[in-house]
Amino acid sequence: MTRFKETVYWETSVWVAWMTDEQRPNHEMDGVLECVQKVEKGQIMLVTGQSIIEMELLETTMSSEAQVKFNDLMKRRNCQKLPFDPRLHDRVRQIREGCRQAGIVVPKVGDATHLAYAIHYSVDELHTFDEAHLLPLDGRPQVKELTIRKPPVTQYRIEYP
DSSP states (O other): OOOOSOEEEEOHHHHHHHHTTOOOSTTHHHHHHHHHHHHHTTOSEEEEEHHHHHHHHHTSOOOHHHHHHHHHHHTSTTEEEEOOOTHHHHHHHHHHHHHHHHTSOOOOHHHHHHHHHHHHTTOSEEEOOOTTTTGGGTTOGGGTTOEEESOOOSSOOOOOO
């Protein structure tokens, strides 16, 4: 993988929010759109796990326009589906067991798979809107102190009536 200034992993909730123009509180979508702008300007590498994103997107009912939006962004050289590596299974198990032993929230298998991809491929940040299962794990040793957060906003969009 070519190294950019920053490599960001999007978990499914962020992809779906962007693809469907979801309405989110507190200008959260501004962070998503800012991230996409950085991709379009070639400033960051945006990644996701190939096997997990394809399975999870099958569970959604997206319009053909949303699917085209996803496919078009994926055509960029700095937007990639990371390939599956068999070692991810062990990493998923380690994450879930480590959380269980620490007495903290144990991520679902799909969520742990996103975490495993992000750790395995040494991304800088994992972006998610999952406040129940992923955001509480930010910086925890069970996820190798991976930065997990909502897409950050540095500049709010002005909305006109």
